[in-house]
Amino acid sequence: MNMIETDYRIIQPKPLLIVISGPSGVGKDTVLTRMKERGLPFHFVVTATTRPRRSNEVDGKDYIFVTSDEFARMIEENELLEYAIVYNDYKGIPKRQVRDALKSGKDVIMRIDVQGAATMRKLIPDAVLIFLTTESEEDLVQRLEARHTETTEGLKLRIATARQELKRATEFDYAVINKKMCLDETVDEISAIITAEHHRVIQRNVTL
Numbered sequence: 385m386n387m388i389e390t391d392y393r394i395i396q397p398k399p400l401l402i403v404i405s406g407p408s409g410v411g412k413d414t415v416l417t418r419m420k421e422r423g424l425p426f427h428f429v430v431t432a433t434t435r436p437r438r439s440n441e442v443d444g445k446d447y448i449f450v451t452s453d454e455f456a457r458m459i460e461e462n463e464l465l466e467y468a469i470v471y472n473d474y475k476g477i478p479k480r481q482v483r484d485a486l487k488s489g490k491d492v493i494m495r496i497d498v499q500g501a502a503t504m505r506k507l508i509p510d511a512v513l514i515f516l517t518t519e520s521e522e523d524l525v526q527r528l529e530a531r532h533t534e535t536t537e538g539l540k541l542r543i544a545t546a547r548q549e550l551k552r553a554t555e556f557d558y559a560v561i562n563k564k565m566c567l568d569e570t571v572d573e574i575s576a577i578i579t580a581e582h583h584r585v586i587q588r589n590v591t592l
Contacts, residue, residue: 397587400581402494403504405513410527411527415574429485430445431496432464433449434449468497501555
């Protein structure tokens with residue numbers, strides 16, 4: 385019987401850069417928090433932001449909270465992989481944090497808005513882009529209204545933006561519906577996507 389030689393170099397898992405994105409209100413933070421609680425072996429990028437810290441947030445864990453001057457310095461010194469203005473505040477991904485995690489062999493997961501995900505696609509074509517969404521547009525609007533974290537005008541802006549962002553799902557590699565009361569199911573689906581990506585014959589090659 386003839387034996388087929390396998391080039392094992394092409395099937396050795398390489399670290400992935402996974403972008404979890406989607407409109408405001410779909411539960412990106414909640415999903416990532418559950419992934420951390422379950423001890424999944426990923427490096428979760430902590431985003432830098434000029435947004436004021438909310439009462440339930442921890443600096444350095446939920447976000448890296450910086451002043452506008454500090455954020456400007458980070459831009460000037462090219463310390464950010466990607467940054468954007470999101471609802472009048474700056475958010476950015478620290479480049480060194482991502483590079484160090486990938487060098488260690490860990491998969492890197494970052495949570496960014498839809499605009500930022502499009503930028504990441506251009507910067508790193510081999511990144512895995514996952515679009516997180518709700519079961520319907522009505523469900524998304526209800527979730528945004530239930531948060532009670534915005535002014536009336538701010539809420540209208542978020543709803544209008546979210547509706548436009550829902551139309552951009554086709555720009556992503558995968559779409560995952562974050563159903564109500566099914567948080568662990570959502571995490572399982574994301575984990576399954578990552579596992580499948582590691583079983584690709586031709587691995588994605590993430591370079592910064």
